Amino acid sequence: MSTPVSHGSASSRRSPPRTEADPTRDLAFDILCGVVEHRRMLETTLDRSASSDPRDRASAHRLAATVLRYMGSMTELLQPLLRREPPAPVRCALLMGVAQLRHLGTPPHAAVGTIVSLLRRRGLTPFAGLANAVLRRVAREGDTLAEGLDQDRLDVPPWLWSAWGGRARAIASGMHREAPLDLTLRPGAEVPDGGVVMPNGSVRFPAGTRVTEIPGFEEGAFWVQDAAASMPARLLNAQPGWHVIDLCAAPGGKTAQLALAGAQVSAVERDAGRMRRMSENLERLRIAGVEEIVADALQWKPASPANAVLLDAPCSATGTLRRHPDVLWVKRPRDVTALAQGQDALIDAAANMLAPGGILLYAVCSLQDEEGAARVEAALTRGWELLPFAEDEFQGMPIARTREGYFRTHPGMWHDEGGMDGFFAARLRRKS
């Protein structure tokens, strides 16, 4: 069980009176209503929020993410306690209450009181009595009500469960845990105190660690990058002096790896705001000389062909659902189909950027075969050839190699060490 959501001062151990502000729950409620009613990504609501206190934002994010991680099983648990379907916002508030009681260790009086107050603040007073009764029952009988519920199965939408096949249960159990904080270190940088060096060289801190508080952050000794996300650039194995085009580059984690390996990097990113973030990141990391190009990769052409292209294509991002569990409830099968078409187009755009014999490293942070192996198989019919990764290229992550020579991870891997994101990568070459 995780630590309680912050309740502020000791006085807040009692239920707050109805007028008392509670920015954490207000923001978490807005996030959840955005996901459930409007299929709006969690980060979008956070970005639009007026709340500027980073602690409120972090607590709201944690509460909303916990609801989203357990939404299916908590909905099922509530079912016998509700005589009729409550309006969507009331359901969101009830789920927040259940998450506080069952997954965040919030004391029952606070878990119930904060939700009753929230409903009153949001003009939903007629449902305050219902929330009080239902949540008190969950506090008393939650374990009995949860008996026999298949949490892993219920917390994954059926279309994703079937798409994940034999991996589904392991992915679901990995997804139920908060992601640790992984860093990639500059070559030669010291391992910061408290960090655990993982077999692939990433340095791991417990979930909830603030990166800005780790010594060396301001000096640019490291950047945040999940262990699995650090692998595609390593697998490309760019040599000093290579010209490498990093397509879809922001916020620049892979650009930084390529530049520090000694490559001349042209980083292409369509979104000017995200490119600004990347520039700031590179500046903090003291990395100079990257050519930053704000352009659509489908249109842009390099002045001269490159030795390699790293394409970290836009995707459903189902691999990141430990940190972005909203993905579970916002994405639909048709989104994956549309993204797959875009991935094919980007793969073919890369063909015109490569020198003869040049390498394309295709990567997505997706768990969907439609965005991974199926895109490679389709590319093989359009003039690409596969260069399978060899076992000895997997630098501390041999578990990620598939029979076909792809790189493929999911959140259930390294389970006892804290898991990892889902990623797919393959190495391709244009047939001459």
Ligand SMILES: C[S@@+](CC[C@H](N)C(=O)[O-])C[C@H]1O[C@@H](n2cnc3c(N)ncnc32)[C@H](O)[C@@H]1O
């Ligand atoms: C998965 S993220 C890339 C993460 C990045 N490679 C890293 O390691 O930090 C995908 C990025 O692709 C950008 N993007 C999407 N479509 C694009 C296109 N047609 N041309 C250029 N950039 C694009 C998005 O704005 C987004 O920043």
